[in-house]
Amino acid sequence: MAPGLFKCVECNEDANELHRDYSNGILKITICSSCKKPVDKYIEYDPVIILIDATLCKIQAFRHILFNTEINIHWKLCVFCLLCEAYLRWALLQGSQSNDDPADIIRYTKEWEFYCMFALAALELAVFCIGVLFILWTAQCCSGSSVEFTPLLKALLLSSYGKVLLIPAVIWEHNFSPLCFSLIRLFVLTSNSQAIRVILNCSRRLSLLAVCGGLLLETWVAQALKTLQVCSQDYLSML
Numbered sequence: 346m347a348p349g350l351f352k353c354v355e356c357n358e359d360a361n362e363l364h365r366d367y368s369n370g371i372l373k374i375t376i377c378s379s380c381k382k383p384v385d386k387y388i389e390y391d392p393v394i395i396l397i398d399a400t401l402c403k404i405q406a407f408r409h410i411l412f413n414t415e416i417n418i419h420w421k422l423c424v425f426c427l428l429c430e431a432y433l434r435w436a437l438l439q440g441s442q443s444n445d446d447p448a449d450i451i452r453y454t455k456e457w458e459f460y461c462m463f464a465l466a467a468l469e470l471a472v473f474c475i476g477v478l479f480i481l482w483t484a485q486c487c488s489g490s491s492v493e494f495t496p497l498l499k500a501l502l503l504s505s506y507g508k509v510l511l512i513p514a515v516i517w518e519h520n521f522s523p524l525c526f527s528l529i530r531l532f533v534l535t536s537n538s539q540a541i542r543v544i545l546n547c548s549r550r551l552s553l554l555a556v557c558g559g560l561l562l563e564t565w566v567a568q569a570l571k572t573l574q575v576c577s578q579d580y581l582s583m584l
């Protein structure tokens with residue numbers, strides 16, 4: 346990583362290094378010139394502790410992950426979460442349709458419905474991200490600042506890791522509830538908001554506004570798609 350690209354996890358000050366290697370096996374953690382605390386205390390921590398702190402939405406843990414590591418699994422994580430979400434939607438769809446014959450050929454031809462659910466989940470995620478980025482871009486332009494979309498998008502995708510909580514719902518099949526999904530969504534949105542705060546070093550109000558705006562836009566598009574689907578089904582049944 347290039348010098349100056351690290352950040353102090355406590356005060357967000359730029360730092361050239363996280364530790365200094367004295368070549369005889371002695372490492373010394375760099376102390377921040379601004380707050381006089383270790384630049385990144387997490388480099389000594391176990392990944393499990395870092396994950397727990399990230400789950401608790403601690404801003405220091407988010408700064409460590411987003412600025413001081415080179416994690417590049419955001420796209421893989423995104424596809425994995427979309428697959429889980431698509432499966433759950435598909436399972437709900439199958440549960441709402443009566444089909445008692447397991448050998449029914451329709452069971453196999455319904456595979457395309459899974460891909461449709463995946464595409465729908467991907468579209469909703471894209472709309473959410475576009476809504477959030479647009480609000481942040483507008484707010485930053487009004488304040489005379491510039492916005493880099495790549496780190497913001499990476500932060501949004503990484504901070505959506507809470508969607509892996511959908512895995513238990515997949516494992517235990519239909520033993521889930523709308524309340525469970527709502528809590529997972531709330532957790533993911535909280536993480537998204539914290540990630541935006543870390544990347545832009547902005548106020549909590551702006552990050553919450555951006556997340557709520559993205560959520561509203563996503564909900565609106567989802568409702569519009571549902572209405573379109575119902576209308577098209579009504580039209581086809583009339584033919």
Ligand SMILES: [Zn+2]
Nearest residue numbers: 353356377380
């Ligand atoms: Zn500092």
